[in-house]
Amino acid sequence: MATDFVSARDPLFDLYRRTSYKLGSRVSRQSSVTSLGSSISEWSFASRSQDGGSRRNSRKSTSSLPPVWADKVQPDGSLFYLEQYSGGKELNGEVQSPPNGKAPNGHVQPEKKETTKESGISRIRGLLKKRTGKNKDSTDSGQSENSMALYEVKLKVDPTKLQKEATLETLLGIVPKPIVRNAGDAVTGNSRMRQILLQTLLPDGPAIKATQLRIGDCLVAVNDFNVNMDNINQLLSAIVTPMEVKLTMEPVPEPWEPPEPPPFVKEPARPSELVKLVSGQDLSTYHHLLEKIPHIVMYLTMGSDSNNTHKEEEILYSYPDGEASRRLRNIRGMFITIGDILQNVTGTRVKSSTLVVDKQHIHIGYWKKGEHLLVLGLPGDKVKVEQLNHMVSDVVRFLTVIYGSIESAFSTTGNISQLDHFFSLLFKRVLLGGLMSSSLQPDDNSSAVMDTIMAVPTLHIPEDIKTPLDAALSELEAADFADMSDDYYDLRRAFTVLGSCMFYKGLLAASHLPREDLLDVFLYCRYYCLLALASEERVGQLVLWREVHPTRRFDPSHGEADAQGYSEPEGRWFLLIVGLRHWLSATLLEAGGCAARAEGSVSPDPFLVDQTKAVILQLETQNVGNLFEDRLQSPSNPALSCAEWFLPSSREKSVSNASSTSSILGTPVLGRHQSSSPKPLKLFQRSPQSSFLQVPGARTEGDNISHSGSEHSGSGVPSMGGDSPHSTPSLGRRHLRKQSEGSGSGQSGESGNSSGLFKLKSKRLIPDAFEMSNMNRVLVGQDKEELSYSTKLTCGVDNTLFQYLAVNSAAGVVVCPTQQEVGRLGGALHMDVIRNFYRCCQTIHGMFENSAQVKELRDRNVDGPLHTESPLGVVTEQGVLFHCGPANLSDSKRGTTPTITYWVVGRLYMAKEPKEVFVCFQDGTQDNVVEMAFKLLFGTDL
């Protein structure tokens, strides 16, 4: 796709760029959008170029063309606008119905979606409408034919016109849904996973002409031959002459679909479950599942007269109202009393209680301030007490950030629906995590431990991919929009950008925010499931704007040590989140301080929204998204092993595997793991410390490596047997890096031409040294493999590392392999290992938290009769050895009798801000080798 794009773009792009010099940078960005064929139809070139000259006006008054979300802005200025990405390029333009009355920002009336916009919608729009109409027909007919029954579609195909091999895409114009590989599938051979599900219909394919076909349905047979993903292309390639094929389709029912779609959803692309949940359209979808699970959140006041308990006067807020929850609500008196007396008895804050109701453990978390008590209750089989404690503090922090204080959150009546939505998301995420197909929880295993770690999951990316990202964000933050900025007109600017951060598929890619701000933003995204949304599906467009109260400004205990004579400026702060596809960009803005003071309700600035979008689109044009995707798809870096590889039986198998891929490798483990890479030798030459500095993206670098490899360790490789810890000469490494830097800057000359993509670069003398697109052009198609090399953290022949998790609380980030990486390693046993790893992390993390607390109390010299330090003191390391023997496995697996022993070790580095690393590796690994794994925390540029 990338090649297509580059070649297709060039003439167009040059034209646009020339115009852009005349029209100003804004248009240039618009044009790049259009040339990308982006999903946002409103951004058509025609409309924008007319608009270009009057942009200054539109910035202030938005008169000429209001953005699509303009009418969704609430009276208080906040905005939540979510547009679903509807799959194929041509099927877009469908604007996802707005969140109804229960949306995060309240009172949007359910309204009919107007497909036509009055002004500025170009011809493309018209085209789209036609297609929309068509699709509508097909949907209706599909529905009227009634679900479940198979239906048949006849298509005329002509393979002779094809240049390429006949596939679903080329011959029929059907894009199948990619297969999601789950852990157990390889073993069970899950046939459902091999189904051909229609994801998209190509605009020029024959399939789109067949009106009955419905996206999401399953292709069962072609000309009465049963087909699946394995045999379909083979079958289609047998068609050599033009003919009519008969497709047998099976409608796939969507689980938990409400019986009747809300009347305003007229579009064929139905909102996915996740979108519905996030936008708060349908809070009752999972109601029947939650009904029986006791869970509650209450905000109680102790001030009321206790004689009137039946009037529920002391309940200021409570959610939900299910049967099981009502029981918990009835015993609120207990919570109030506990909150009250225990504080008196022990002199310390009450944190949690455990109850047994109907033989089920229920944990109750408390947060008390003054007369008021926040109570959060969840069943013990879903959350541990520690996790609950963290959730309570997260909720408190979240509500404080959004509403300024807990009191104001619960006392303002207008907030109720927003709170309902927030808590329903919270409960669904925690209670139904495993059940929900759309998985609000991106990673089922790690979510529990992630809840207890106050840090942002981060994607570790090589410097050279990160740099354009950072550069793009920096430019946005600089807010130097030349003649479009307020400064240019001697006006005081409305907002100062305090910082921004970027998520890709729910993982933090870059952050220019101070830690506390980052955590605020992260909490917001996580609790509103925005991260899950962005990682699960492509977002058409998401614009979110609201006033926030950052913890750093409002809670002095979280703030940095005040510099003498300096205080943060007074002002108001706003959070702008813009999402496009898998990207999510969050920007924190300040009004006041050096920007103009904001008064009344402040609505989002369309210009800023556009700029933020432009950043994302620029990254897309630079192909950064694809590089990220490559990073996610490539074997994990640092390299991980799969537990199954260490089983005796599979070892033999993998030996044969390895020898087929590469005879150089004496070791089955590496061979199997690295079978994707044709040059596994590099693994040995790579020294661990350089891991994160290596630049998988650059072709030139790859050459360097093979060079230096032959220089330094050409003879060293064969002698690598045994467990001798290998070390690349550090000199070589430095040398190597220098070379790569040199080549990087050498390239900058040629790559300068595309830097105009983003903003008007007329003032900029030095071309952007980190431009990627040129390198990519070289890269694409040629050296894809180069992207996929990875680094071993452990030394020795076998890579014995199974899993890692690094927490850096100073930066507020956490690094661990993505679920995809883990999933790719596969293996039921391995998944067990991972699950166990995370559980163990939770235990060890609890220990470390205690250590941190002990340390803090020591520093503060707290000593009371009711406080004694735990005799273990400050624990800095804990390890657990696990044994997986036949006894652990269920009967079905017992035949293979695998045994494996592995360690889960956590280590705490007590600096000013503690860092934690958890690793999981096979037993028998030598200690010096394990030590190497811990360098993870220091090798990263966290």
Next chain:
Amino acid sequence: MAAYLFCLTTGGGVPLFTRSKPDLKPLPYPVIGSLNGVHMFGANHDANLVSTTTEHTKLVWRVYHDSITLIVISVDQRASDSQLQRFLDNVFNSMVLLLGLDELITIKNVERLKRDLRSCYRLIDCLMESSEMYGDVTGCVDVIVCQEQLILQDYLDSFVNSADSTFGCLLVSGKVAVATTKWWDLTGQEMYLLSLLARVLPPGSSKDIPVYLPHGSPNVPHRLLNFQILQGVEVCVLCGPTPSLTEVETELLDRYWRPSMESLRSCLRINLRGFPSNITVHIGVLGLIIMNVDLHKCLGTVHPLSSEESQKQGKSLSIARRRDILRSFYQSVTGTVFPPTPGTTPPEVVENGHGDGLASESPVEPHTEFVHSALDTYVIGEDHKCYATREGPYQIYVLFSKDVPKYALRSISMTTLSSLTKDKLF
């Protein structure tokens, strides 16, 4: 660990007794009343309050046989529910041991019960302090291992037989040196409480007290005859109405035990260390607990080295601190990393009215369960290292000085375990 202990009647909420650590001021009655009231309120609404955690403390409520409510306030908020429940079990069972279960279930006269319960204070106070015994946390009885075990076993067996009993044991400073086979059939908790009782009894050469076995015969009393043979060496016999104390003391004691004096003296010499001098441990070992889960016995020591060796070792952790660390390490491992040792009664069982301690294992919350079983674990602190491993019925928890390198921990622990268990001495 436990700072306050309250005992109330479940029906009326009448406080029966309150124990607290000596340096704490007693809590006023209304506070105790409302602590109990909260629990009662919940129970009336079918919601059983189990525990509550505050920043530095933890409270656990427990009702026994719908009659006695125990509340404990612990100053260690990391303590798990099951740990504190075990403590309350120990407290309740020591009340049963001295008063019998009937007395506690059917309370006829509260004032009388209050008076009767005073006899339990010493036992309960002993439970609240962390002593050099580990039986309260492990649920097993503390033992020592001596070379003369076989000889002493013969002496004990014939002595107990002649006293018309099958239950008897020899205690060396409160720890069991040898015991009859029947004695080992008692539950770990019973054995522990009996040896604790022998420890807290007022000094004297011979004693005869009625005891109810909390699990074996909670309603029918037996007689516990206790004789001091040497300073620190006692022999206990559980028997029926005969023979009388004087009979045994005058006729049997001297006859059966005089020949064994030498063996007993050598037993006393190792009492601090807990195991014979021919078993050596690594110089870096500061203390250890070894457990036999099947036989309900544990051996804990913080003097694992001979005196010369410990001088060589130089200055290290104080004895009290070693004990605290070992206890705390044990508690942090069992129930979280290692499966909990049997013997803790789940609250439901107790509250349904049939609270025998071995009924079933406490329901483990799914989250604490690991997919695979943990074999070893270690913890590295600022001034110490700890290692725990288990093999078959054995578990060993070793405390090392901080100078021992990490890679040695496992092999030293393994060697220590095998040298202590090799001759079936333990």
